[in-house]
Amino acid sequence: MGVLQGRRSAPVLAVAVLALVAGCTGGSTEAAGAPGSTTSSASSAPAAPPAQLALSIADGAADVSPAEPLEVDVTDGRLDDVEVTDGSGAAVAGEVAPAAGDPDTSVWTPAEDLAYGTSYTVTATAASAGDQVTTQTSTFTTVTPRLQDKPDIGPLDGTTVGVGMPIRVFFDEPVTDKAEVERHLTVTSSTPTDGVWNWVRDDEVHFRPSTYWPADTDVTVEADLFGVDLGDGVWGKVDRTVAFHVGDEHVSVADAATHTLTVHNGDQVVQTYPMSAGSDKNPTHNGAHVVLEKLAETTMDSSTFGLAVDAPGGYLAEGVKWATRISNNGEFVHGAPWSVRQQGSSNVSHGCINLSDERAKWFYDFSQPGDVVEVVNSVGGTLGPADGDIYDWAVPWDQWKAGSALS
Template identity: 85%
Template sequence: MLVAAVLALVAGCTGTSSDASATGGTTSSPSSSAPAAPPAQVALSIADGAADVSPAQPLEIDVTAGELDDVTVTDGSGAPVPGEVAPSAEDAGTAVWTPAADLAYGTSYTVTATAAGAGDQVTTETSTFTTVTPRSQDKPDIGPLDGTTVGVGMPVRVFFDEPVADKAAAERNLTVTSSTPTDGVWSWVTDSEVHFRPSTYWPADTDVTVEADLFGVDLGDGVWGEVDRTVSFHVGEAHVSVADAAAHTLTVTSGGQVLQTYPMSAGSAENPTHNGAHVVLEKFADITMDSSTFGLAADAPGGYRTPVKYATRISNNGEFVHGAPWSVRQQGSSNVSHGCINLSDERARWFYEFSQPGDVVEVVDSIGGTLGPADGDIYDWAVPWDQWQAGSALS
């Protein structure tokens, strides 16, 4: 060996041969060999035989004393699963195999990783694991819809198919980003519905993206997330109206500038309009108001079935801003409606054309109670901010 030859040469230069001759001894060249290089070591993040694995769990490969050469994954039938390997964003010494398409639930997979060590030594590590079989899979709906423009009062709403047992797990995988940063927080309004809003209305002209990365997430009670979803929407101009039930006026603003102040009639003493920030939900050029939709027969005392024009819904308890030509004489002086904001047809048409879903109508000084859960989907702004924050599973 080269090392032995070098040692022999050094020995000759220091007189070892003459010393040996003087003593009558014999000489021999000392021998030495370098220690064998250790083989590469491969460690897989999912143990062999693991069961009930999330199909979204990262498959990480750590290699020491060598270089990763190849990673293959096959399903239970032996068919290859397409994917690619890239360095981990969190650990430079770790590689991550990512499938080209999501792994399936209730399926067996085998991963084989090969690494080359010194002297062309090859090390192979294999792991076979099985992904979890859910009792059911949840694919929640998200509002606002992708690509829409909404008003400054529209919260983000996520509707799950069934009650969520592990709300914290769900919430950790819901992300909202906006072009104008806010202090928004998620809050659970029911066991199957969670909303996101800032402490005050959204800033106007803001782009918002909602990412629900729920595939492979254990939501508890045997329910797992079915898919990942991304929704983007735009917050438009700041349309905020104030319906003052005591002054009998509807004041409409855009970007803080007053556009209209209309005489109106709010809910009567028997059917007062609810106080609080209402949110525009939908609009109808023509609709028939029917008391039977909230349990009062149209032919019963106080019941009604009345066609109206230019109806802008502001809650799901039957409250609209709409045309009411029969109450024009009371508009501006008294409250005679069944809870709606009555305007003349001409003024209701202007408001109808002006409004967009998510606009805000703040009802003040009504003798009625405050908007709440019994009034339907969106009563979010009536909830004090500290209570709203307390509704987060991560608070």
């Protein structure tokens, strides 16, 4: 599995247990039991020093993240017990276990995440080599957020998508500390990629590789944002994990100059259809579009993207069949029986890719969300932010990488 971003450890109580130092000295210079011997070796040994405890969160600390690791260092002794209670005195369930790869450290892991806006008391007990008991206590209060943000993530868990579908994370409010958020977003894939996060907006971050996802790839997104300060009083509410599958590679090329739609399944051309793209007054945008949804029948209304029906270039078309949406600016691949005579010879649409109803149904049935339709040779501009939330593949790779807060 390829690991592409760092992630936060779960909230733990890490206990570093240092080596017990017990001094030993020899007995008297006389042999044991010899005449005149008055001092034994045991009585000449110095007493073991008391165990020393140090807690990482100071007593009285406030505004602590509930995900902050709670560390207890023990010197000259052994850790006997760790107890955590909340403000009412109720015990917080957890367990102590050796830390992975560190035999000198034990880890206390809470059974459930600590809460925001809550007082906790940690009591650690250690014993020296002579069984002298030492106790250290710290009481602290976790932060009370102005807002707890539970971001939405796409694709949805358990879905299958096309090779052009980016990962999208949506926040309730603009994120102030974007770098900290990125440090807690992890993407792994069964086929490793070079993917990078890019903040397309202050409240939305996307992830994509330099080229389309490899087909037949399993992808997992871990958003470990509980206890993370997003800035301006907003903190992460939960950790989330989403897993999805990248299916077959469906990439189609809509050439506005030759008026043809060429459909690929992997490296095979499976259809070449005559089409009509957007007219010179209403051109289709160039660039890689991503299939967003499919509508068996719909009404197309230019006012849905800001152009009044009675304005120049406006339109209202009812009963449009087999509409496969490829952007949020009103661009579809759909059936258009009214333009069949122009399909293959001229561009007359309001920006959509017009096909006959029969061909549009075939494309509708073939397509899945995340498939790619690359529009080339249109007189229009390139797909961009004004055209909806997935224009990712139209951004050059170097520019895309520069959109990461960790770049």
